[in-house]
Amino acid sequence: MSAAPVIAPTTGLDALLDDARAEAPHIEVLRPSAETAAFAFDAGTAPRRVSDGDGPAVAFPATPAEVQQLVRLAARHGVSIVPRGAGTGLSGGATASADQLVVSTARLDRIVEVAPADEVAVVEPGVLNAALNERLAPLGLFYAPDPASWRISTIGGNIATNAGGLRCAKYGVTRESVLALDVVLADGSLVSVGHRSIKGVTGLDLVSLFVGSEGVLGIVVGATVRIRPLPVARRTLSAFFASTAAGADAIGAITASRVRPSVIEFLDQPTLEGIDAAQGSGLRDRGAALLLIELDGFGIDEQTAELSAALTAAGAHVRVESDADAEALWELRRSGRRFDDDQWFAGGDVAVPKSRIAEIFAGFPAIADRHGVSVSAVAHAGDGNLHPVISLRIPPGADPALPPSAVHDAADDVVRAALAVGGTVSGEHGIGTVKRDLAAVELDVRVREAQLALKNALDPSGLFNPGKAL
Template identity: 65%
Template sequence: MTHISRIASVLARRHPEIEVRPGSTGTAAYAHDAGTRPRVAHPDAPGPTVAFPATVEQVQDVVRVAASLGVAVVPRGAGTGLSGGASADVGQLVVSTDRLDRVLEVSPADELVVVEAGVVNADLDAHLAPHGLFYAPDPASYETSTIGGNVATNAGGLRCAKYGVTRESVLALDVVLADGSVLHTGHRSVKGVTGLDLTSLFVGSEGTLGIVVRATLRVRPRPVARRSLTAFFPDTLRGAHALVALAATPVRPAVVEFLDGPTLRGIDAHSGSDLSARGGSLVLVELDGYGIDEQTRDLTAALAAAGGTVRVESPEDAAHLWHLRRHGRGVGRGEPRWFVGEDVAVPRSVLPDVFAYLPELERRYGVEASAVAHAADGNLHPLLSRPVRADDAPDVVPPDLAEAATALVRFAVAHGGTVSGEHGIGTVKRDWARLELDDVALRAQHAVTAALDPHALLNPGKALPVLEPRTPLDGPVPRAAPSTHPDPVPTTV
């Protein structure tokens, strides 16, 4: 009997209160996250063994048994990740945090909340509403993503413009380490410099250092007002340059999203909207807080001066626009296509250069390129695609598309940017990460990982490239596949 086969029986004997599902076709969905899910279902494909602990102590029990058998553990929240950080094979044990779903404390006086890792982002915000508070980070998958997953990837979202990414809202963490012990990091106070900042170390570590089981989060008073503005521009580049002008104003919007021309046309084709009839690109803004009339006045003036057609949207129209931004990005129906999505980030001043570079990619590699951006922090979600051809290998991204994707990553890194703004590295971007991390940085990070997980049992093969001499990168093989689905790209970007 293999170690992974034994683990279900050992857990059943020692900890019968913990549900464990042995690997089978019924657990196949746990082999992938949203970014690596196969486009074509394989009904006979087996899945990994999955444990469903319901308390912190049960997580410890599961990890201890796995460690005693030398079985690798893959932490998993809702599986909404887009980089393969929660993918698992049949020889690994998936530890689901679904049942760690309690809000343990709300402290309005301290503006904090204590939650377990499986609490869904949107559910937390609904729980806070009666207290007049809200949790600021809002990844596009907020309706289903969990706090533990948000912490693991340092998730961002639309409101990063004003409130920052997940890291800015995490005060303390409880983490189950590779030996089953619990490490508490951080504090309940906003300030604190005692010891090394282990909380920030675990935020964004993608489950490679420990399993986040509990988080103390900073929350904020719900804004007294919210208002949405649209600014349509004649073309993509004029809209992109307006973003630089917007940054020069004293207004700090809660959200600034930029949608280029191809994205507007894709949304229209997918959702039946008419955004592209209003202009060639769109800056979509949400303002909140006091002085909203003054904010509207100054922002309207700046966007109009940059050539935009500006309008304050009604609450109903605004809700529809934000829904389209979060869920409506599509590529239309028709021929099967390959798709590669990215998550690069650059300094805000470089955004116009990136959008100017996309047509060059199209010409050079024969692909179609578009992008949306969390424009206030320079985070772009480009989408590259081309039709499936008769001579394409069925399970390997075509070289021209892979080369185009790598060229765009190189462009971002060369201009002071990063491979991943908020989705993490997972398995999909490990080759690209070598463009950004030199050997000194990698040695330091591998040393930290080895200190906390000496037997490499926590989410192995994720987040960090292997440590080896740097060689020219000919191109990664991003996870993608032919599809005729009307929106085959994950919509949580």
């Protein structure tokens, strides 16, 4: 296998920071300190107690030119860069050490252009997913990707991990909504890849290469994204089942129908019980598993009738929810799960062929018994993307910051179960640091060599996010 990229000999972070102060005083740069400790982690790797020690250096450029300037300074001194959006990632893609420079895109937050006639918007990476949709809604438009963190995650972070979300059943993941990117490369150059037009096949598809690359190839400083007309109607159906197995089996009834919902979310029994315990919601009183479905577009009455019949035949208690009840249900799905301080837990995501979703859920009890943990999941059932959670009660006297190996071993077993049925170690959360070993199990050696060759071609000194993704 090709050797991993070698970081250039460093003259030190202090020298970089001195040069930044002298040559780029207009860019805010924080030196390593306790104030920057939170920038050492993302949401998936943050410890229960943040250390009092120093975090990394953090820079806050406000223009693409400032990003270029920082990259050139870092390259001069052999200091690696960790690009960072809002830090909502769950796989360690934005973790940073004290000798690295974090480049935050928080101030690259302009919506540069909205062009309804072309069905595109041009945004900087620090734009929040929610902020773009707030801008588009009065125009009768929307941006389709909607990860559960849509209110707080950035477009740039969504691009870095190829985030999906609930609506990907119909509208696809982030990659399907990105037409062009502006990227700062490791030599400080700014390149544009892709097309403003919906179609374009000139050259290799470098947009798809950068989307999902987790900041290891370059820093995205601009994106041209597809926007779509808001549907003429939306409607929520709930379908409760007598067991997790019955609900998981019923996913196939949706696929077999002629209806293509915009959202299909599956919540198993432990998830319903956990939401009820945290929110007092009473979902479990309605059934032991839930398919929560959104229909949109024309012919919504016909869609409702056909899908209701298919789900009823599969054993569901189907209800068309009022707007108010639907809003409450969707909020419970997005943010209803809570994890008590008296539990260890590990999360993540896997993706499998839709026809194998029920098989994965059926295997959870064996994994739970083998490791003495609890295993549950919610799923974007429309595309086979599961978000499992492994939890274990912390016994008296144990250190909450040190979960036993059983928690992580069970999480790895879920991933291996997904691989065994033709799935993948991550559908939308990315690889980061958390899943690098498992990704190596999935990928053929020759494929990994090719990926490292691409990294070396674009970033020969290993400047960008070393130790992540690949």
